[in-house]
Amino acid sequence: MVTLVPAGPDPAGPDSTASGPTGPGGGSARGRRPGTGRLAALLVSPTLLVLGLVVLYPIISAVRLAFYQRNDGIDPETGLLVQGDRFVGIDNFTDMFTGENADRFLNALTNTTTFTVVAVSIEVVVGVLMALVMHRAFRGRALVRAAILVPWAVPTAIAGLLWRWVFQADGVANDLLPGAPVLWTTDGVQAWFAVVIADTWKTAPFIGLLVLAGLQVISAEIYEAARLDGAGPWRTFFSITLPLVKPTLLVAVLFRTLDTLRMFDLPYTLIGPGKEATDTVTVLAFEEAVKFGKYGPASAYAVVLFVYVALVAFAFVRLLGADVFGTKGRRSR
Amino acid sequence: MILSRRFVLVTATAAALALGASACGSDSGSPAPPQPAALEGVGPISLVTGKDTSGNLQNQVDEWNSAHPDQKVTVIELPEDADAQRQQMVQNAQTRSDAYGVLNLDVVWTAEFAANQWVVPLPEADFPLDKLLPATVETGKYFKRLYAVPITSDGGLLYYRKDLLDAAGLKAPTTWSQLAEACAKVLPTAAGVSCYAGQxxxxxxxxxxxxEAVNSAGGSVVGEDGKPTLDTDAARKGLQFLVDGVKSGLIPQKARTFKEEEGRRAFQAGELLFHRQWPYQYAKASATDGSSAVAGKFAVAPLPGLDGPGASSLGGHNYAVSAFTKNKKTAVDFIKYSASEEQQRKNLEKTSQAPTWSALYDEADLVTKFPYLTQLKKSIEGATKRPGVVKYQEVSRAIQEAAYGAMSGDTPVDDALKSLQGKLEALTK
Structure with a gap:
């Protein structure tokens, strides 16, 4: 739904220092020749056009759809449907919160939120541990790195099916666990856990990968200095590694959060649609649109989710200072 | 290009006029009734179908193509998953594309496709409908008009472990209480076997x-007039059978995760005494290559019911003609060809898919080859079609919601049916 669009090169750009090594070199543009701005706009326009087509247009059209509903009267003689759409104002939105679908929607919104909070928290811990392991120099490191990254490379829908096998009534999970078999793929809290477990397996490597990149730029001298000062491994981790890797980690967490808010494949393939414990807002929107042909309410779901995701992203950038665009450069801390 | 532009102009004008006329004619804004005749246009068409797992479809099409070189049929294969097939056909219809010609529709999609005018009404006289099983023909109708012609059928059968029942001196049960009694007698001596499962x-x-449970108890989901009839004693008894089954352990807990394939694996592994399943399981469970532990040890019977034999839900596929294809006459001819006795026999022999041609079920050599045919015919003849409503997908989801909640013990049977009745009333309004 939401796409983070890096702000295109600003036509009046030379004042805003770009990131990277070329950053401070904008001085020459101070006394630029007339027409440069127009040329820049011209050069950028194809990009803007494409972005408008693939980002702006779908968003506007989805928002428009959210205010319509399909006519569904049936001709009593022939049984044919009345064609066309009708404008219903904000009905689709009020239905969501007070209508007959309110329970389903609010439940889906709760699932979406709990999945995000819990799964991303676990993924951060596991992901950082993975990064620390991958960062160590030891024999077979390449193998471990590759092994950790495999889940990330598996398409999510396939992963959902794989885990369905693991979690089926006489599957591996129940063989390993003591006691009566757990019916993972039925409705209930166990289904919710199954999704969290599969999601963690699938995406902790992503956080691991990004954090690994962050770890690799921390200079060894700092660790050396810490060791000389007598810091133990815990102290080193919390006072040096974590603060220095924090900017990367925040971006990773932001990406994962936005991703998990739109979670669809795993609940859909692993548990199946229509289950109270695992239906997310996207599953609901998909069912409404594709299965029931009700594009209006489906768009309304999508729009609400879009706003929700946008708010979360905004909060991340503002409150936690996630440096998504890399525009801050290297501020000394 | 010029020609086609003029054509577009003419059509647009005609459409505008027609729209204006119908707007004048009726204030309700209902569309004009479809014209059943006038299926014209001869030329190449496409046959849109789910993945052809049988391998015989191409043979059929090749035979047609060699006889009609100027009306070639191209097969467009959609995914194996029914939802995905429906989704692609719907999208194609919504864009009014002429890429799809003959549509291979699941029996439950007829109402939706007909009401949306995505498929055209067919001239009944053109097809040998009286030779087909009447229950299957009903699935192709909507508001008394024929929109689709049944090509294959499907009915539920009760698969049972003949060896275990024989050893206990029992016959196949015809009622639910007999089924429970049989389990009570057999299961204590058969370790690792559960009583009953379905999907x-x-x-x-x-x-x-x-x-099926509701029908087998003498009730119905939707009545003759298309209105739901679930607030009845029969419906309660039907759902109660499933709910009690889970509660008492007659239906094993894990059966609540069974689709067709999970159930088939369990039956083939010898874990089930009784299994409600489609005919396709017969060949797989009879396999002697070691994949089935029950080969030669099972038989089929009609589904049991409350006081006597039950009623199956009707499955199967019908061919319909897309409203947007140009060559509608060829499409009709091809459907006629596919529904013919000769093609249906070949299809049965090659793929063991249930035909809709009634006489085939009684041919001696076919019955020897497919021993379940006799029972299957009974099952299909007594089968009830699932609700033929436009919003079938929503109706089906509401039914699943109610049945699943009741079977997991979350909602009492009465409450589940009462709320389902309310939901279906709103959906079939």
Whole structure:
């Protein structure tokens, strides 16, 4: 739904220092020749056009759809449907919160939120541990790195099916666990856990990968200095590694959060649609649109989710200072 | 290009005039009734179908193509998953594309496709409908008009372990209480075998199994007039059978995760005494290559019911003509060809898919080859069609919601049916 669009090169750009090594070199543009701005706009326009087509247009059209509903009267003689759409104002939105679908929607919104909070928290811990392991120099490191990254490379829908096998009534999970078999793929809290477990397996490597990149730029001298000062491994981790890797980690967490808010494949393939414990807002929107042909309410779901995701992203950038665009450069801390 | 532009102009004008005329004619804004005749246009068409797992479809099409070189049929294969097939056909219809010609529709999609005018009404006289099983022909009709012609059928059968029942001196049960008694007698001596399973995961299969339970108790999901009839004693008894089954252990807990394939694996592994399943399981469970532990040890019977034999839900596929294809006459001719006795026999022999041609079920050599045919005919003849409503997908989801909640013990049977009745009333309004 939401796409983070890096702000295109600003036509009046030379004042805003770009990131990277070329950053401070904008001085020459101070006394630029007339027409440069127009040329820049011209050069950028194809990009803007494409972005408008693939980002702006779908968003506007989805928002428009959210205010319509399909006519569904049936001709009593022939049984044919009345064609066309009708404008219903904000009905689709009020239905969501007070209508007959309110329970389903609010439940889906709760699932979406709990999945995000819990799964991303676990993924951060596991992901950082993975990064620390991958960062160590030891024999077979390449193998471990590759092994950790495999889940990330598996398409999510396939992963959902794989885990369905693991979690089926006489599957591996129940063989390993003591006691009566757990019916993972039925409705209930166990289904919710199954999704969290599969999601963690699938995406902790992503956080691991990004954090690994962050770890690799921390200079060894700092660790050396810490060791000389007598810091133990815990102290080193919390006072040096974590603060220095924090900017990367925040971006990773932001990406994962936005991703998990739109979670669809795993609940859909692993548990199946229509289950109270695992239906997310996207599953609901998909069912409404594709299965029931009700594009209006489906768009309304999508729009609400879009706003929700946008708010979360905004909060991340503002409150936690996630440096998504890399525009801050290297501020000394 | 010029020609086609003029054509577009003419059509647009005609459409505008027609729209204006109909707007004048009726204030309700209902569309004009479809014209059943006038299926014209001869030329190449496409046959849109789910993945052809049988391998015989191409033979059929090749035979047609060599006889009609100027009206070639191209097969467009959609995914194996029914939802995905429906989705692609719907999208194609919504864009009014002429890429799809003959549509291979699941029996439950007829109402939706007909009401949306995505498929055209067919001239009944053109097809040998009296030779087909009447129950299957009903699935192709909507508001008394024929929109689709049945090509294959499907009915539920009770698979049972003949060896175990024989050893206990029992016959196949015809009622639910006989089924329970048989289990009580056999199971203590058969370790690792459960009593009964069907398709109880929350998906279309549950709608099928729930409808069967209600029908087998003498009730119905939707009455003759298209209105739901679930607030009845019979419906309660039907759902109660499933709910009590889970509660008492007659239906094993894990059966609540069964779709067709999970159930088939369990039956083939010898874990089930009774299994409600489609005919396709017969060949797989009879396999002697070691994949089935029950080969030669099972038989089939009609589904049991409350006081006597039950009623199956009707499955199967019908061919319909897309409203947007140009060559509608060829499409009709091809459907006629596919529904013919000769093609249906070949299809049965090659793929063991249930035909809709009534006489084929009684041919001696076919019955020897497919021993389940006799029972299957009984099953299909007594089968009830699933609700033929436009919003079938929503109806089905509501049914799944109610049945699943009741079977997991979350909602009492009465409450589940009462709220389902209310929901279906709103959906079939």
């Amino acid at each position: 109880f995961e929350k998906y279309e299969g549950l709608t099928v199994n729930f409808s």
